[in-house]
Amino acid sequence: MLKNYFKIAVRNLIRHKVFSTINILGLAIGMASAMLILLWIQNEVSYDQFHEKKDRIYNAWNRASFSGELQCWGTTPKVLARTMEKDFPEVEQATRVNWPSSDLFSVGDKRLTVSGNIVDSNFLQIFTFPLIKGDPKSVLHDMHSIVLTETLAEKLFGNEDPMGKIIRLDNEDNFTVTGILKDLPNNTRFKFEYLLPWSYLRSAGGDDTNWGNNSTSTYVLLKPNASLSSINDKMKVLKPRYDKEESKWEMFLYPISRWRLYSSFENGIEDNNGRIQFVRLFGIIAAFILLIACINFMNLSTARSEKRAKEVGIRKVVGAQKSSLIGQFIGESILMAFLAAVIAVVIVVLILPAFNQLIGEKVTVAYGDLNVWLAVFGFIIITGLLAGSYPAFFLSSFQPVAVLKGTFRKGNALVTPRKVLVVLQFTFAIVLIICTMIVKQQIDFAKDRQTGYNKNNLVYHFLTGDIGKNFELIRTELKSSGIATSITKTSSPLTESWSDGWGQEWEGKDPNDKTDFFRYSQEGGLGVTAGLQFVNGRDFDLKQFPTDSTAMIINETALKVMKFKDPIGKIVKDNGVDWHIVGVIKDFILTSPYEPTRPMLITGAKSEWFNLMLIKLNNQHSTGDNLKKAEAIFKKYNPEYPFEYKFVDEEYAKKFEAENRIGVLAGVFAGLTIFISCLGLFGLATYMAENRIKEIGVRKVLGASVSGITALLSKDFLKLVVISFVLAAPVAWWAMDNWLQDYSYRVQIQWWVFVLAGMLSILIAVITVSYQAIKAATANPVKSLRSE
Amino acid sequence: MIKITDLEKIYRTEDIETVALNKLSFEVKEGEFVAIMGPSGCGKSTLLNILGLLDDPDGGSFVFNNEEIAHYSESKRAQIRKRNIGFVFQSFNLIDELTVFENVELPLIYLNMKASERKEKVEEVLKKMQVMHRRNHYPQQLSGGQQQRVAVARAVVNNPKLILADEPTGNLDSSNGNEVMQLLTDLNEQGTTIIMVTHSEHDARYSHRIIRLLDGQMVLENSLI
Secondary structure, three states, X not given: OHHHHHHHHHHHHHHOHHHHHHXXXXXXXXXXXXXXXXXXHHHHHOOOOOOOOHHHXXXXXXXXXXXXXXXXXXXXXXXXXXXXXXXXXOEEEEEEEOOOEEEEEEEOOEEEEEEEEEEOOOHHHHOOOOEEEOOXXXXXXXXXXXXXXXXXXXXXXXXXXXXXXXEEEXXXXXXXXXXXXXXXXXXXXXXXXXXXXXXXXXXXXXXXXXOOOEEEEEEEEEOOOOOHHHHHHHHHOHHHXXXXXXXXXXXXXXXXXXXXXHOOEEOOXXXXXXXXXXXXXXXHHHHHHHHHHHHHHHHHHHHOHHHHHHHHHHHHHOOOOHHHHHHHHHHHHHHHHHHHHHHHHHHHHHHHHHHHHHHOOOOOOOOOOHHHHHHHHHHHHHHHHHHHHHHHHHHHOOOHHHHHHOOOOOOOOOOOHHHHHHHHHHHHHHHHHHHHHHHHHHHHHHHHOOOOOOOOOEEEEEOOOOOOOOHHHHHHHHHHOOOEEXXXXXXXXXXXXXXXXXXXXXXXXXXXXXXXXXEEEEXXXXXXXXXXXXXXXXXXXXXXXXXXXXXXXXXXXXXXXXOOOOOOOOEEEEOOEEEEEEEEEOOOOXXXXXXXXXXXXXXOHHHOOOOEEEEEEOXXXXXXXXXXXXXXXXXXXXXXXXXXXXXXXXXXXXXXXXXXXXXXXHHHHHHHHHHHHHHHHHHHHHHHHHHOHHHHHHHHHOOOOHHHHHHHHHHHHHHHHHHHHHHHHHHHHHHHHHHHOOOOOOOOOOHHHHHXXXXXXXXXXXXXXXXXXXXXXXXXXXXXXXXX | OEEEEEEEEEEEOOOOEEEEEEEEXXXXXXXXXXXXXXXXXXXXXXXXXXXXXXXXXXXXEEEEOOEEOOOOOHHHXXXXXXXHEEEXXXXXOOOOOOOHHHHHXXXXXXOOOOHHHHHHHHHHHHHHOOOHHHOOOOHHHOOHXXXXXXXXXXXXXXXXXXXXXXXXXXXXXXXXXXXXXXHHHXXXXXXXXXXXXXOOHHHHXXXXXXXXXXXXXXXXXXXXX
């Protein structure tokens, strides 16, 4: 019997090529979209889930109140790890991971800038990063030991055995390779290429026991069966025990299972606003796209029911029961789903690289994993059942008498499941169109916001190697050769905040004020280099005013906080220095373009905290020429290090990446949804034209015009799109209003976006339906009437 | 074999109620060849559909093989139908996507017969109906007469006790029509009971008895033997 079903299914596919193509293509696109999203979701939920001890690994977090709000963050004092091992019997081990840093690796003539971490020697005993060579218990014991990833070892030593080889770091210290790690998987929060032991940091004076210095990540491995709630109770009072000034400062352990998706807090409580919201959102989108593709299948299958009705009648006459017919039709839909899945897998393989680029991840398919293929098989069965169930019940319920005597006709009921399904499809598509437009508006809105400085021709270079030592020489040569017009040493890029803090003192300050200020340092000339606008006072000028080493520039928001009527000359105490204000600048965007600017303090040379040079390139020459010449100068004064500059405008553009991705993804899925829905609409229009052929013939004989008939046939579909719009508009408004709440600086939702989306949908529907409508309207009525 | 008593069938729409069968009663004995005649709309096809267990009566009794089946469920009716009844339609009603062989094989599939056994039976009946040479052709590739032979082959392949024919020659020319009628006569002579709805007096003369209907009632019964 199965063979018979298979034969008829295949022959039907071949005979009705247009319907088969629409059905399979729609289903394939839907399945491919859903597969891609599911792959991404799978990648997201798998983050750091490969560690063998994952159920016992936690990250230590702080919870403390600032400006009346509880804030949570995951950098802790360096002293915490050893304290926890000492004070808490539940802790098996604790390890510290310092900020990632980029270092120059030298092996013979080879020079590479590599990113890695300094960690406690037990790091590899807690986390599962397998070693190809070396013992996890001892690889980081020696102060000058280093562990490399497989790829880095190959880059540095080629095919030679790297174990025991010497690497020079930053032209300062030599390290011996004691272990080789398998390359890190993509789905981990750690991104290091090498590991150095904490003992090296200690020897370099980088360790401390200061409970106020929250500068490192602390990871804790609890003993089996240790109670998290009991240890968290103790963590609450840990900091006040050692740091008498912070009586309300709490700490807590945060489990590995929640790091990737849930680590977003509002007023001290996990707010469900982390990446999990995107996982949920795109999970819903995947389900809807697949559902829409399945709806197409249902609609086209039921629309073609008259073609299959005779077969159903005959099968019933010769003894088929309803259940066997249901089985036959579900089998057919599973066959279609299988064919669609084959195409979908090909689509996924082809567009996965582009998809990865779009989402900024490295999602992969484990082709050798049986579970992947079982999942694909399950996907086919679920899709087949979802798509085939309604048509199967619909078709198998035909009365053989009616279909075999030719009296079978499906009427145009006011509300049919098919119409409901079309409305569902278009509602979803219109929601996505509106969302795409509003996301785009929000991005444009933020992009159009004045940054407060001039990004053009502005580049920066970190003070690597000898640059700090030769800074004046480099600056002089860059200026004298006409490459740059202005150069300033600063603490951090203009697009990032590397330091912030509270506790500054100034005249008239409210003792309860715990305002957090951005800190930034420059040694003079930032106003000219970056094009900052001074509303009061001046920039630092050490040559003219030697006391400017302790000068301070504040932004307008800081001025509002400090409430100075005449700020120039006022003293602000910070980090033990009395800074005198010499200027007030207009606010500029240091961090998020979606947030209001925060108060900012720019301190002078006394801060002794400079990490990069900001260079305003001369616009009289091409950027390419300027950079080529600049490279020669950097090579001359800093020969060991590569010339690695960054454009400020490119770094600023990265602030829009997340939103751009959401916008592009929403746009892509909106387009796909519309396309799949239109495939379905086209199929339905074809069916409608066939079904109403007699009516069209009679109307034409009675004098109806082609345009009148076209309008008549299109009207029913347009009604459905209008209903979809009415349903979609409030849903889209609600979703976007919620989304925009995350941004302080946000666009107002405009009514015309909805009108435009509605008109766009109607236009697309008209174009889709009109081909079949016009074809039906221009057909010769004699033929259709004779066929009756 | 068949005994119907006061059989009723009423079609209802929102506005109209049409009585298709009005307390109709008659009996058909095993081995009989009965023709049912009457003008369009007299209830012939309705009667045939009820006799073929494709439709439910609204009232009365229908005894088939000494079993009252008037109100059997669809699945029970399907069970009886596939083992006992073969159908021949005016418009052949072959499945376009299946070959001649596969169309004839279909009833045997639903009887869960083994493939080798099915092949033997189908080939036997195709030879008998003289369409063996067309076994791999699709219905559209056959003439009307050939299609009706295939339809008859399908109707008899599982050796039903009863064949119901609904205007079996309606779409055929006289030569092909006569051939089909001869096939039915031969089957009847081999013991199969046949009930045939027809407009044709010529075809009706092949039967043993003619039942004439009007407005859902029997108005005349002629015995031809």
